[in-house]
Amino acid sequence: MATFPDREPVEDIGLDETIKKLTPEQIEKTILKVLNEESAARLKVFVDTCVHCGLCSNACHFYNSHDGDPKYAPVSKVKDTIWVMIKKKGKVDAEFIRGAARIAFTECNVCRRCSMYCPFGIDMAYLILTVRRICHLLGVVPQYLQDTVNSHAATLNQMWVKPDEWIDTLQWQEEEQLDEVVGARIPLDRMGADIMYSVIGPEPKFLPQLIGQMDQIMTVAGMSWTMPSLDGWDNSNMAMYSGDFETMARVERKHYDKALELKVKKIVMGECGHAFRGAAYDGPKWLGWKHPPVPLIHAVEFYHDLIESGKIKIVKKFEEPITVQDPCNIVRGRGLGQKLRYIMNATCSDFRDVEPRFEHNYCCNAGGGTINCGPPWKTTRVKGNRVKADQFRATGAKVIVTPCHNCHSGIEDIVSGYKLDMHVKFFSEILVECIEIPESLQA
Amino acid sequence: MDLYEIVRGPLAWVALLVFFLGTVYRIVSMLIEARKDKVVYPYMSLKYGLRSLMHWLIPFGSVNMRKRPVMTVVTFVFHICLVLTPIFLLAHIVLVYESWQVQWCSLPECAADVMSVLVVLACVYFLVRRIVSPEVQNVTFLSDYVLLAVVALPFLTGFLAYHQLGPYRPMLILHILTGEIMLVAIPFTRLSHMFFFFFTRAYMGSEFGNVRNARDW
Numbered sequence: 001m002a003t004f005p006d007r008e009p010v011e012d013i014g015l016d017e018t019i020k021k022l023t024p025e026q027i028e029k030t031i032l033k034v035l036n037e038e039s040a041a042r043l044k045v046f047v048d049t050c051v052h053c054g055l056c057s058n059a060c061h062f063y064n065s066h067d068g069d070p071k072y073a074p075v076s077k078v079k080d081t082i083w084v085m086i087k088k089k090g091k092v093d094a095e096f097i098r099g100a101a102r103i104a105f106t107e108c109n110v111c112r113r114c115s116m117y118c119p120f121g122i123d124m125a126y127l128i129l130t131v132r133r134i135c136h137l138l139g140v141v142p143q144y145l146q147d148t149v150n151s152h153a154a155t156l157n158q159m160w161v162k163p164d165e166w167i168d169t170l171q172w173q174e175e176e177q178l179d180e181v182v183g184a185r186i187p188l189d190r191m192g193a194d195i196m197y198s199v200i201g202p203e204p205k206f207l208p209q210l211i212g213q214m215d216q217i218m219t220v221a222g223m224s225w226t227m228p229s230l231d232g233w234d235n236s237n238m239a240m241y242s243g244d245f246e247t248m249a250r251v252e253r254k255h256y257d258k259a260l261e262l263k264v265k266k267i268v269m270g271e272c273g274h275a276f277r278g279a280a281y282d283g284p285k286w287l288g289w290k291h292p293p294v295p296l297i298h299a300v301e302f303y304h305d306l307i308e309s310g311k312i313k314i315v316k317k318f319e320e321p322i323t324v325q326d327p328c329n330i331v332r333g334r335g336l337g338q339k340l341r342y343i344m345n346a347t348c349s350d351f352r353d354v355e356p357r358f359e360h361n362y363c364c365n366a367g368g369g370t371i372n373c374g375p376p377w378k379t380t381r382v383k384g385n386r387v388k389a390d391q392f393r394a395t396g397a398k399v400i401v402t403p404c405h406n407c408h409s410g411i412e413d414i415v416s417g418y419k420l421d422m423h424v425k426f427f428s429e430i431l432v433e434c435i436e437i438p439e440s441l442q443a
Numbered sequence: 444m445d446l447y448e449i450v451r452g453p454l455a456w457v458a459l460l461v462f463f464l465g466t467v468y469r470i471v472s473m474l475i476e477a478r479k480d481k482v483v484y485p486y487m488s489l490k491y492g493l494r495s496l497m498h499w500l501i502p503f504g505s506v507n508m509r510k511r512p513v514m515t516v517v518t519f520v521f522h523i524c525l526v527l528t529p530i531f532l533l534a535h536i537v538l539v540y541e542s543w544q545v546q547w548c549s550l551p552e553c554a555a556d557v558m559s560v561l562v563v564l565a566c567v568y569f570l571v572r573r574i575v576s577p578e579v580q581n582v583t584f585l586s587d588y589v590l591l592a593v594v595a596l597p598f599l600t601g602f603l604a605y606h607q608l609g610p611y612r613p614m615l616i617l618h619i620l621t622g623e624i625m626l627v628a629i630p631f632t633r634l635s636h637m638f639f640f641f642f643t644r645a646y647m648g649s650e651f652g653n654v655r656n657a658r659d660w
Binding site for chain 2: 039040041042044045046048049050051052053054055057058059063068070071073075076079115116117119120121122123281285288290331332333334335336358359360
């Protein structure tokens with residue numbers, strides 16, 4: 001049996017208690033089911049082709065931040081989990097499953113940087129997601145992450161937001177905006193609008209001002225838009241990361257059903273990475289769609305189009321030295337790095353770029369479901385991303401723009417963990433400071 | 444039949460057949476199983492697959508190659524010499540001509556010499572790297588050492604036999620035998636990366652380029 005090289009003990013009942021209910025037969029059956037029925041050529045070829053060269057190691061922020069500790073190399077993470085499961089044909093014990101879950105859920109962000117460093121382009125993120133699938137089917141998932149997935153399953157949103165709470169939040173934000181912008185109403189369920197705007201789960205609970213800001217932006221830009229009044233408003237998808245693909249698909253299905261029902265031309269979503277990935281790729285894949293049935297536009301692309309086309313005018317620039325994070329799921333995952341820099345340069349007078357950047361930028365270490373594993377794993381996350389702190393420190397900036405919810409929270413943790421003395425903002429927070437509200441719309 | 448006639452005759456047939464048919468078998472079964480992996484065929488793109496392959500087949504074409512210049516030089520030299528030497532070696536061409544009356548141009552003898560030595564030296568570099576670098580040592584198994592030997596031995600014994608260093612006939616038999624072992628190993632071990640590389644790279648290039656509008660090098 002593979003032994004797990006030394007790690008600090010961390011208590012998480014989602015792992016510690018759930019493994020007590022496992023039997024060897026159940027473990028074996030589940031692993032074989034996933035390996036034989038749910039996986040096919042990719043799994044086999046990615047595992048067989050790896051020549052054990054270790055060239056992927058310096059791709060990973062965990063490996064680099066732990067000063068080259070070999071157990072954090074992407075190939076090592078895969079070796080300690082799926083390789084063992086394959087070699088032993090599923091005959092592994094419950095302790096092994098706990099160790100594998102720890103690695104797969106908290107020590108890898110499935111950010112795909114390693115596939116750009118591996119000469120073969122082996123998709124190690126896919127292999128880790130397969131391990132997560134197995135762990136989910138066995139019920140072994142970090143507790144906080146499982147809670148958000150339960151919320152998705154019960155309420156179709158991530159944060160146990162009830163329908164009346166959702167509408168209350170929208171009305172509250174609408175009122176706030178009406179104090180500044182004439183006509184800044186949030187149209188609910190408007191059929192035939194051009195755009196359906198969907199938000200990320202935590203927004204109504206923790207960051208409602210972001211909804212208000214988008215209301216202002218849409219109104220000033222004169223967009224024909226709407227928002228769902230009920231289910232389908234949450235585009236986030238934690239189930240994608242826990243391996244609960246069935247719930248993932250249900251959430252995405254509702255999201256797109258809502259857009260189709262409202263007959264909108266496209267869905268614009270807020271600043272989030274994983275939500276984009278789930279809605280644009282992983283959800284549709286499981287549902288059998290090659291492309292989403294309604295085009296999905298990420299906020300960065302939306303802002304870029306608004307600024308470039310002149311639908312919103314920038315009259316003021318953000319003066320403080322500022323830098324940016326390239327969220328994995330929209331840069332490696334969508335190529336939006338250039339558009340992000342366009343909007344940064346359009347709104348900021350002292351924009352300092354990071355090194356490395358674009359597809360080669362490091363993950364924030366909060367994405368891929370890791371920050372959603374909750375407080376027990378915060379130290380793992382912060383210790384595993386010293387390189388991100390070094391990157392930002394080198395820019396000399398005072399503010400970091402993170403067009404992604406997970407990046408925002410994760411980088412806040414890094415800023416405080418490494419005492420960087422910087423602030424973290426979403427792009428919309430910068431944008432609303434810089435745009436011109438036409439006289440006719442000024443309240 | 445003595446040992447020489449066996450390795451020169453029937454075993455050579457076996458090795459070549461296993462190599463060719465084994466390779467075909469592995470690739471065809473991969474192509475068939477890829478249909479079960481719903482995303483593979485829909486995502487594949489000739490343009491983006493080739494774009495990625497191009498960046499990874501040219502020395503220093505990718506960021507990681509530039510970060511590791513020594514490894515890049517060694518592995519390119521190793522692979523080029525590994526492939527070209529057996530195919531363009533005069534002695535091998537003579538054997539093929541004797542059997543099938545087909546011939547093609549050959550390498551100058553001293554070039555073939557240098558190339559064989561480079562292959563062996565590269566294998567030494569890979570061996571040292573496996574032992575000395577912690578991240579490589581962590582994913583090294585007995586089979587990795589065995590495979591290095593399987594690859595190095597035909598070149599080493601071939602060089603020694605050609606220069607008649609050591610007892611000639613046994614060295615020659617050893618060369619042919621280790622060559623046959625390598626041929627047979629290719630389709631059924633990690634040496635299959637020889638052909639799988641093109642598929643995995645093209646797939647990743649397609650997924651990054653065609654689907655995600657991003658670059659994977």
